[in-house]
Amino acid sequence: MASAGVSEALLLEQSWAPVCLGGLQLLAKSCFKDTAYRLLLSDMQFVWEEEVNTAAIQERAQELNRRLRAPVSAFFTHLCKVACPRLTGCGEDEDSADSAEFSSLQCSQDRLDIRLKSELAGVPFYWEFRCTPASVAVVCSHFVRPLLAVSMVLQRQVGELGTLLARKDTEIQDYKESGAELSRARLKTEVFDEQSYRETFITQVLPQVCAAQDGLGFDADLQELYTAVTAQSSSRKRKRSDSHDPGERGPDRSPKNHSVPESQPLGESLRCSAAPGVDLGAALGPKESSSARPEPGTRQVEFESIQSQQTAPPSTAPSDRPSSRPRKKKAVGLFR
Template sequence: MEADLFALPWVPVNIGGSGLLAKAWFGDTQYRLLLSDLNTVWEEDMTAGDIQSRAQDLNKRLRAPTQAFFSHLCSVAQPCFSSQNDDQISAAHITLEQHGDNLTVKLKSELAGLPFYWEFRCTAAPVGVCRQLVRPLLGVSRVLQRQVEDLAALLARKDAEIQDYQENGAVLSRARLQTEPFEVHKYRENFFTKVRNIFTFSLLLNLPSVNKLRQD
């Protein structure tokens, strides 16, 4: 389950008017949900027994096997956590409540002609931000860095190839195709300058004095 969840992308969702990022994995009769506002990650992990107990506790008038409860829950909850089309999302009414470090997503729909209630009771994950957000981003950053290095090396070889053609008398038939040699050091300097500017701007946005001005 951990590997399946880790492979899923974070999806921007709107729950009860609050913008969050969500990851939701639904198995045969179990699920795991992650929600984040980029400051905190909340999670809930439910097994078949947990689902049956909560379903009966929240729906006194309904009697059904776990699979029936879970099948219906998946059909109405998955669209809410995956930004699927509006018709599917409107099949359930969903609200969000926060009490201390806990986040509760309340869902109301209809099953067999009766109201069906469900609550995703998420608690703050102590290492969730690092494991589920920061580490994947660092991994992607490293892959992109390698790709940039490979492309820079490829451009250098292409420039050497073009120079060899020119030295042996080759001439472009269309002047507009003429390009300047790729200067990897200049490219890197420009890149790091942009990164520093973005980082500096981000720090300024978090300064108390700047935040106060923005609020005023």
């Protein structure tokens, strides 16, 4: 499926569109590419998904259309032609999109099946979207994180607009103090008060927005903002993946002499580098294996030899003291 599948980035950059499929009010997100597609559907209670590759399209098309014999590219081209307008919210009329009809076969938490009926080369063509529940990761990736980012962007926009209105009021006040007057009284506005505006919005406008939410309101402006946010997120992910891609790194500059780390015992390092099934004890031999670790009595012998050297009497011919023969030579010098 890797060669004919639809990548997550491509689907993420698509926006949610309000659609009506078989009498169901849904939010849809779809991506058709080559001979594969991926589909997300949600009724704001559950989220379903389906990903279909080339082999699955061929098998399902033959299963539902036994009278038709065509290459998978022909089936997929016709499916894109009749399904894409409805899944993107462009063909809400039941008679549009080449007379494609959608009907709901099953809608539950565990399954969503939607049948499509159209006509291909004068013969009825059937297709079924068989969606299963989406994972929590998919819901977070396509709903939670983008919509949280959209809300942050809108909050930032509201703050900047409030600042701009305050500056406009200051400018208008300066004109008034300079003697300027409005030519039309209907253009007069009140000084913008952010606190009172927020209270009015919550008490009057918010109930209307919440009432419209039952209709899955996802207008064009919000779709555009959603697409911009997800595109920025995908761009950052691609840059991070490119920076951490091993193929982009330079040649290995590590020293060829691989030393054993201090935290790793020598036996552990040898055990990791040895070939499977090789006995390290037999491979090293008795002489080499014994030299890897000193005998228990070795340190004691070294200590006793050092102690005996310290307690022994000085040697008869120390290097620092003059010998007896130079003294005799001094005695010989008395006859001069």
